[in-house]
Amino acid sequence: MTHTTHRDPSEKTSRTSVASSQRRARPRVSKLWKSKSAFIGGFIVLTVVLTAILAPVIAPYDPTELTADRLESFSTRHFFGTDKYGRDVFSRVIWGSRVSLAIGLVASLGACVIGSAIGLVSGYAGGVVDIVIMRLIDIMLALPLIVLALVLVAFMGAGLMNVSIAVAISITPALVRVARAEALRYKELDHVTAARAIGAGPGRIVAYHILPLALPPILILATLRVASTILIESSLSFLGLGVARSVPTWGGMLSDGRSYLVTQPALTIVPGLAIMVTVIGFNLLGDGLNDLLNRRLQDKR
Amino acid sequence: MLSYLARRLLLAPITILGLIAVIFVLVRLMPGDPAVTMLGDYATEERVAALRAEMGLDKPWPVQFGVYIGQLLRGNLGESMRMQKEVSWLIGSFFPPTLILALSAMTIAVLVGVSSGIVSAFFHNTKFDYGTTMLAITAYSAPAFWLGLMALFVFGIKLRWFPITGSGSGGTAVDVLRHLVLPAGALGLRQAALVSRMTRTSVLQTLQEDYVRTATAKGLRNSRVLVKHALRNALIPIVTVMGLTLGVLLGGTVVTEVVFSRPGLGKLLVTSVTTRDFQTLQGLVVVWGGIVILINLVIDLVYCWIDPRIRYR
Numbered sequence: 001m002t003h004t005t006h007r008d009p010s011e012k013t014s015r016t017s018v019a020s021s022q023r024r025a026r027p028r029v030s031k032l033w034k035s036k037s038a039f040i041g042g043f044i045v046l047t048v049v050l051t052a053i054l055a056p057v058i059a060p061y062d063p064t065e066l067t068a069d070r071l072e073s074f075s076t077r078h079f080f081g082t083d084k085y086g087r088d089v090f091s092r093v094i095w096g097s098r099v100s101l102a103i104g105l106v107a108s109l110g111a112c113v114i115g116s117a118i119g120l121v122s123g124y125a126g127g128v129v130d131i132v133i134m135r136l137i138d139i140m141l142a143l144p145l146i147v148l149a150l151v152l153v154a155f156m157g158a159g160l161m162n163v164s165i166a167v168a169i170s171i172t173p174a175l176v177r178v179a180r181a182e183a184l185r186y187k188e189l190d191h192v193t194a195a196r197a198i199g200a201g202p203g204r205i206v207a208y209h210i211l212p213l214a215l216p217p218i219l220i221l222a223t224l225r226v227a228s229t230i231l232i233e234s235s236l237s238f239l240g241l242g243v244a245r246s247v248p249t250w251g252g253m254l255s256d257g258r259s260y261l262v263t264q265p266a267l268t269i270v271p272g273l274a275i276m277v278t279v280i281g282f283n284l285l286g287d288g289l290n291d292l293l294n295r296r297l298q299d300k301r
Numbered sequence: 302m303l304s305y306l307a308r309r310l311l312l313a314p315i316t317i318l319g320l321i322a323v324i325f326v327l328v329r330l331m332p333g334d335p336a337v338t339m340l341g342d343y344a345t346e347e348r349v350a351a352l353r354a355e356m357g358l359d360k361p362w363p364v365q366f367g368v369y370i371g372q373l374l375r376g377n378l379g380e381s382m383r384m385q386k387e388v389s390w391l392i393g394s395f396f397p398p399t400l401i402l403a404l405s406a407m408t409i410a411v412l413v414g415v416s417s418g419i420v421s422a423f424f425h426n427t428k429f430d431y432g433t434t435m436l437a438i439t440a441y442s443a444p445a446f447w448l449g450l451m452a453l454f455v456f457g458i459k460l461r462w463f464p465i466t467g468s469g470s471g472g473t474a475v476d477v478l479r480h481l482v483l484p485a486g487a488l489g490l491r492q493a494a495l496v497s498r499m500t501r502t503s504v505l506q507t508l509q510e511d512y513v514r515t516a517t518a519k520g521l522r523n524s525r526v527l528v529k530h531a532l533r534n535a536l537i538p539i540v541t542v543m544g545l546t547l548g549v550l551l552g553g554t555v556v557t558e559v560v561f562s563r564p565g566l567g568k569l570l571v572t573s574v575t576t577r578d579f580q581t582l583q584g585l586v587v588v589w590g591g592i593v594i595l596i597n598l599v600i601d602l603v604y605c606w607i608d609p610r611i612r613y614r
Contacts, residue, residue: 138312139319142590142597144552147570154574154582155327231444235556238446239571254447258560261454268454272447279442 038288044281052097059091063248073264080270083256089267092248093274099237099249100278103160104230107168112222115172119179120206120214124187133176140173149232153241160243167232171225178221182214216293224286227279234275250275305605313598320590321373325366328579378584383576388584391569396588399565402488402557403550405481409489410496410546415539417493418500423527425505433501437494446556449487453560456483466562484561488553492546499542503535510534537607544600548593 051058061078067086072078080089122133140148152166183206186192192209200209236242237251245252250271257267336352337344353359357368372379378388421433440448457465463483507513508531516526555567566585573581 135316135319138316138594139323139590142316142320142593143586144548144555144589144593146552146555147586147589150555150570150574151324151582151586154577154579155331227442234444235446238444238556239559241571241574251444254450258450261450262458265454268447268450272444272450275447276439276443279444280438283438283442 035288035292037284038292041281041284041286041288044277045285048097048101048278048281051094052101055094055098059088059094061088061091063087063092063095064246074266081264081266083253083264083267084260087248089253089270092253093250093270095248096250096253096271096274097278099160099243099247100230100233100275103164103167103233103243104226104282107164107171107229107233108222108226110164110168111172111175111225112218114168115175116179116211116214116218118172119176119181120183120210122176123180123183124202124206124210130180134180137173137176140169145170145228146232146235149236150239150241153236158236158241158243160247163233163236163242167229167236170232171228174225175218175221179214179218182217183210186210186213220286220290220293223282223289227282227286230275230279230282306602309598309601313594316594317587317591318370320594321370321587322366324583324586325369326362328583329362329365331579373587378587379580381573381578381581383573383578384581388581391581392566392584392588395564395566395569398563399551399554399558399567401477402481402484402554402563402565403547405485406489406492406550406553407543407547409485410492410550411543413489413493414496415500418497418539419504419527419532421497421501422504422508425501430501433497437497440490441494441498443491444556445488445491445553446560448490449484449557449560452483452487480563484557484563487560488550488557491553492550496539496542496546500535500539503538504531507531507535533607537604540603540607541600544596544603547596551589551592 065087067082069078069082069086072082072086074081078088078090080093082088083092118133122130143151149166149170152169153162156162156166187210192205195205195209233242234249234251234254237249238255240252240255242251243249253271254268257264257271260267336349336356336358340348340352350359357365360368369379376389378392380386381388381391384391417433417437421430424430453465456462464480465483504527510531513526513530516530517523521529551566554565555570557563558565558567559571566589569581570585570589572578573585
């Protein structure tokens with residue numbers, strides 16, 4: 001889902017004009033302000049991150065504390081009511097952001113590091129290495145994300161660490177593909193040939209001469225992938241195959257609240273909204289960054 | 302053209318074989334002896350050994366793999382010890398509802414996505430365009446199972462328009478359709494958003510092409526330029542996204558089936574994961590992966606057909 005305003009026909013002519021290229025030569029921070037989606041997305045992401053960090057301060061109650069006030073509805077004491085064990089839903093939503101963000105960020109970062117390493121090596125090395133790696137990636141891509149994650153959880157077992165690993169592995173293939181494409185694009189460039197001519201080894205070339213060029217698109221994809229990881233994690237928790245049930249998670253809350261859809265719909269509506277807003281944040285941020293990068297590439301041309 | 306086709310046709314079976322090999326090894330790496338699982342912890346060593354021999358577990362892995370492939374080719378996926386049923390029977394009976402669900406969701410995704418995308422592109426940078434963009438991002442960011450729950454709440458519980466559980470199998474066609482609307486809608490909406498964005502981008506890009514300008518310049522009406530000239534070429538990326546969509550939708554059925562208590566492969570998968578029924582899991586992965594690989598192959602062939610330029614790559 002990329003925003004395509006920069007591709008509008010009306011802009012095609014202005015792109016070539018001198019005035020507009022000077023306009024675009026302004027510092028990038030001001031561009032970040034200009035890209036509304038990056039700004040709104042960044043704002044949402046920042047809010048969620050702050051919420052997760054400050055959870056103990058913000059949440060009015062202990063999210064795991066069982067009380068006798070079961071299934072209460074909205075009130076000034078409990079903003080979103082209480083669940084079947086009398087736990088404060090507002091506090092649980094606040095604390096739930098921690099698991100979603102932790103898994104989302106850790107898995108995406110891990111996949112980003114491993115995926116780009118494998119992809120760059122595969123693309124740069126070529127030959128048998130490339131063929132073998134790409135076939136393995138094809139095999140992984142043959143299974144839908146959630147199915148792959150489920151299968152991995154089946155083999156490794158649930159829990160915070162295993163779910164993070166399973167989710168990370170599930171999203172790695174896409175990152176490998178992008179990194180490989182970037183390596184193919186840059187490996188024949190003059191500066192790479194020059195480095196090879198003065199005797200730089202493959203590892204050095206990939207790390208110092210290709211990685212810096214390949215990094216922006218990889219980071220953008222990784223940002224967008226945080227959104228997918230959060231969705232996968234919530235699906236796994238919803239299915240009861242995520243982190244331990246005692247830990248408050250949005251997916252787990254949805255699964256618990258589901259039985260009370262008729263009497264207490266807030267139990268289902270609130271955690272779902274939390275997931276949606278967070279995912280919108282990462283999607284907008286990724287989209288916005290993508291727009292900015294594309295504009296920068298156009299400027300270079 | 303021929304070499305491209307040959308390459309694609311050769312790669313698909315290799316990928317499927319690779320998938321089978323990977324899952325085969327993974328299942329065998331799992332702790333626990335299937336023979337012991339079947340007979341219970343108190344079985345004598347002789348009985349376990351006899352059953353292992355009968356199941357072929359005493360042979361080396363490559364031999365076992367050969368036997369497994371041989372069975373696969375004859376449509377035999379082994380037996381689920383937990384459910385006491387043939388895996389191929391389980392998958393065969395759970396496949397139709399999942400396929401129907403995925404195809405209905407796909408129909409919704411394509412109809413809603415392509416039409417809204419074209420209209421968005423045609424009225425780009427207007428309020429309508431911004432509105433659809435916002436809607437698309439929202440729909441794309443909501444978990445499918447949550448959309449399903451919300452649909453259940455509004456249309457099933459509050460308005461009582463549609464039934465809330467089951468697949469309506471055994472009932473009339475109307476019954477089956479009534480059971481399909483909510484899950485297919487919830488599942489399809491998210492992909493509709495993706496298809497819509499893709500269509501918009503693709504149509505906008507095509508509208509910039511020289512031949513479109515030529516068509517306009519020679520005096521054709523806007524609608525004719527759009528339908529006859531722009532849409533045909535804009536279709537190419539849309540076909541890709543549709544192929545990916547079917548794969549994603551098949552995956553999306555997992556949670557949707559659980560939400561709507563519909564029988565299907567997704568539910569079978571979740572059950573096999575929670576009960577650690579590896580035989581069923583193995584069969585499911587092989588079938589599921591095989592289907593997706595075949596879909597991708599078909600997409601590549603369709604690609605070749607609608608865009609002759611690809612043949613020369």
